[in-house]
Amino acid sequence: MAADGSVPLWRPTPERASRAVVTHYRNWLAQERGVALADDAALWRWSVDELGDFWESIWDFCAVLGERGPGPALADPAMPGAVWFPGARVNYAENALTRRGPAPALIGVREDGATAVVSWDELRRQVARAAAGLRALGVTEGDRVGAVLPNTVYAAVAMLATASLGAVWSSCSPELGPTALAAHLTQVRPTVLLGVDGYSHRGRAYDTVGALAAVAADLPDLAATVIVPYLSPDAFTRAHEAGLANLLTWDELLATDPGELTFTRVPFDAPLWVLFSSGTTGPPKALVHGHGGILLEHLKILALHLDIGPDDRYCWFTTTGWMMWNLLVSGLLVGATVVLYDGAPGYPALGTQFGLAEALELTVLGTSAAYLHACRDAGLVPGQDADLSLLRTLGSTGSPLSPSGYAWVYEAVSADVLLSSISGGTDVCTALLAGLPTGPVRAGEIGGRALGCAAAAFDDDGTPLVDQVGELVVTAPMPSMPVALWNDPDGSRLRETYYATYPGVWRHGDWVRFTANGAAVVEGRSDATLNRHGVRIGTAELYGVVEALPEVIDSVAVDISDATDGVDGTGGAGGAGLLLFVVLAEPGLTRQTADRIRAALRTELSPRHVPDEIIEIAAVPRTHTDKKLEVPLKRLLGGAELAEVVSLDAVANPEALRAFAAAAARRRDHGAAPATSAVSAAQTAKPDLRC
Numbered sequence: 001m002a003a004d005g006s007v008p009l010w011r012p013t014p015e016r017a018s019r020a021v022v023t024h025y026r027n028w029l030a031q032e033r034g035v036a037l038a039d040d041a042a043l044w045r046w047s048v049d050e051l052g053d054f055w056e057s058i059w060d061f062c063a064v065l066g067e068r069g070p071g072p073a074l075a076d077p078a079m080p081g082a083v084w085f086p087g088a089r090v091n092y093a094e095n096a097l098t099r100r101g102p103a104p105a106l107i108g109v110r111e112d113g114a115t116a117v118v119s120w121d122e123l124r125r126q127v128a129r130a131a132a133g134l135r136a137l138g139v140t141e142g143d144r145v146g147a148v149l150p151n152t153v154y155a156a157v158a159m160l161a162t163a164s165l166g167a168v169w170s171s172c173s174p175e176l177g178p179t180a181l182a183a184h185l186t187q188v189r190p191t192v193l194l195g196v197d198g199y200s201h202r203g204r205a206y207d208t209v210g211a212l213a214a215v216a217a218d219l220p221d222l223a224a225t226v227i228v229p230y231l232s233p234d235a236f237t238r239a240h241e242a243g244l245a246n247l248l249t250w251d252e253l254l255a256t257d258p259g260e261l262t263f264t265r266v267p268f269d270a271p272l273w274v275l276f277s278s279g280t281t282g283p284p285k286a287l288v289h290g291h292g293g294i295l296l297e298h299l300k301i302l303a304l305h306l307d308i309g310p311d312d313r314y315c316w317f318t319t320t321g322w323m324m325w326n327l328l329v330s331g332l333l334v335g336a337t338v339v340l341y342d343g344a345p346g347y348p349a350l351g352t353q354f355g356l357a358e359a360l361e362l363t364v365l366g367t368s369a370a371y372l373h374a375c376r377d378a379g380l381v382p383g384q385d386a387d388l389s390l391l392r393t394l395g396s397t398g399s400p401l402s403p404s405g406y407a408w409v410y411e412a413v414s415a416d417v418l419l420s421s422i423s424g425g426t427d428v429c430t431a432l433l434a435g436l437p438t439g440p441v442r443a444g445e446i447g448g449r450a451l452g453c454a455a456a457a458f459d460d461d462g463t464p465l466v467d468q469v470g471e472l473v474v475t476a477p478m479p480s481m482p483v484a485l486w487n488d489p490d491g492s493r494l495r496e497t498y499y500a501t502y503p504g505v506w507r508h509g510d511w512v513r514f515t516a517n518g519a520a521v522v523e524g525r526s527d528a529t530l531n532r533h534g535v536r537i538g539t540a541e542l543y544g545v546v547e548a549l550p551e552v553i554d555s556v557a558v559d560i561s562d563a564t565d566g567v568d569g570t571g572g573a574g575g576a577g578l579l580l581f582v583v584l585a586e587p588g589l590t591r592q593t594a595d596r597i598r599a600a601l602r603t604e605l606s607p608r609h610v611p612d613e614i615i616e617i618a619a620v621p622r623t624h625t626d627k628k629l630e631v632p633l634k635r636l637l638g639g640a641e642l643a644e645v646v647s648l649d650a651v652a653n654p655e656a657l658r659a660f661a662a663a664a665a666r667r668r669d670h671g672a673a674p675a676t677s678a679v680s681a682a683q684t685a686k687p688d689l690r691c
Contacts, residue, residue: 111343180649402544
């Protein structure tokens with residue numbers, strides 16, 4: 001069911017609004033700083049007009065541990081190259097481990113039910129031991145620690161231990177193959193590598209020892225490899241037989257008890273971790289984020305936007321290769337119990353994530369829009385199947401959530417939950433767009449711009465737009481913007497990636513529309529824009545309509561008008577311009593189904609959204625973070641070879657991409673549709689080629 005975006009689906013009760021952390025923050029601003037702000041809109045405006053004062057207030061309100069140092073909070077606002085808190089010295093791990101006591105800090109759950117519970121006191125002890133072990137292996141401030149670990153207590157402990165030393169963390173999810181691991185880890189050249197012997201996915205065990213051995217051989221500065229026996233007790237033996245040198249077990253790493261945990265305070269912008277872009281549009285970019293910037297940004301987003309605090313149990317479905325893992329572990333910064341789930345998103349049943357919320361009494365559950373859409377399409381009613389009475393906030397990210405997805409949440413999950421859709425990315429390791437718990441939720445809309453984020457929509461000339469789709473930009477610095485790209489000493493790649501289109505302004509790569517009331521609607525990636533008769537439109541709204549139809553499970557749209565002989569944006573003599581690929585609930589695309597899709601798009605959106613050709617496929621190729629591979633698919637249809645387009649290790653379902661690439665080649669050779677069947681605007685095509 002589509003919902004009217006002008007009518008709120010949810011509003012906080014007066015009691016909930018009064019208890020929200022952001023309400024306490026606004027009251028604190030008035031009392032302690034003399035800054036009286038009437039509403040959420042005024043708060044956002046002040047936060048971007050007075051950037052230095054805003055981030056200074058976050059430091060004080062959240063009681064950051066560290067040396068503040070002299071000088072203004074924002075000493076130089078230039079982008080790139082902004083200077084934040086000169087003279088300050090902080091440590092992320094010190095701030096993440098302030099809470100003490102027997103209450104659970106981490107709960108790790110594997111898809112087979114194996115569970116580990118670690119108290120705050122025990123977490124400090126394990127981090128202290130891991131830090132001592134890393135120090136004994138030669139890890140010091142500025143050295144890198146690489147990890148190939150699943151979303152587990154091991155990973156969280158190792159990251160915190162690395163940060164406590166002032167060393168630099170960089171992790172990959174274990175499902176990556178040796179080529180992808182090498183593409184990531186050889187860039188940062190770690191001193192120590194941590195890895196598991198294998199991982200489990202959808203009930204099947206996968207060995208990773210061979211991949212670890214292969215990547216370790218390519219790391220010239222590697223002093224040791226630490227093996228975690230995650231699936232079997234003979235992990236060390238198998239790793240040794242695979243040729244891993246200077247090998248020790250996790251227990252050996254933690255063998256020394258150094259006593260009280262200590263922290264190395266480092267400059268505000270000292271590297272904390274290196275995150276990697278998805279690698280679906282080229283070699284993965286190695287993004288360096290600083291201790292202070294991440295600390296302040298994550299305190300802000302978690303406390304003020306997601307309203308998380310010490311009474312919460314917080315889980316976001318993620319892997320260690322996605323920035324949401326870093327934001328998940330940062331729940332420790334606000335004293336929350338962090339729940340780490342390692343497994344497939346819909347295994348052993350599609351509703352597993354909601355079952356986890358019931359079993360572990362989650363108050364905050366984060367997931368992907370793709371997962372919520374899958375639950376909707378399957379007809380699940382989680383609110384009836386599980387006790388979700390404690391769930392206050394449901395987060396969604398990874399791709400735009402459709403209006404019907406919003407409506408489904410309030411019909412099938414809970415009428416009382418705050419649906420917090422956020423949008424940002426690995427580049428800034430946070431959300432640029434996020435609502436506040438004191439504001440309404442409207443279908444298809446993100447509540448607004450994140451506090452301290454001067455986001456806007458620009459046209460080609462750099463003119464701000466309202467109620468029109470434009471490039472998502474940030475016109476003023478944020479402390480969590482990358483301090484550098486690794487191996488980019490002169491900053492040229494950083495400038496080319498983010499600042500070349502609008503000098504001095506961050507271009508994020510998304511299409512967005514800001515409504516008159518300040519809400520945001522993400523329209524998809526700007527590099528996957530559809531150009532229809534000279535008008536650019538995003539893909540998100542198209543998917544929302546198509547995937548709301550009961551016949552359609554998934555879809556992806558590709559505009560290839562610039563790769564054909566046509567000159568009018570519709571394909572002309574060279575073939576179709578806008579191709580819509582659909583995954584159907586009942587295989588077998590018919591003219592009737594195609595007509596229903598076209599009618600829905602024409603009625604609910606516009607004639608420009610109607611595809612020239614509708615093609616059935618078995619599955620939409622996606623990244624490990626559930627993003628549709630729109631740009632690689634366009635390149636394949638334009639004639640590029642698969643090896644030139646994307647590393648298969650960056651793809652969650654490589655078999656779908658291989659099938660698409662093979663069929664795209666057949667299409668180019670024979671003019672046929674790369675699918676089981678296709679229905680063009682003019683006729684029904686014979687299903688003579690199959691993926």
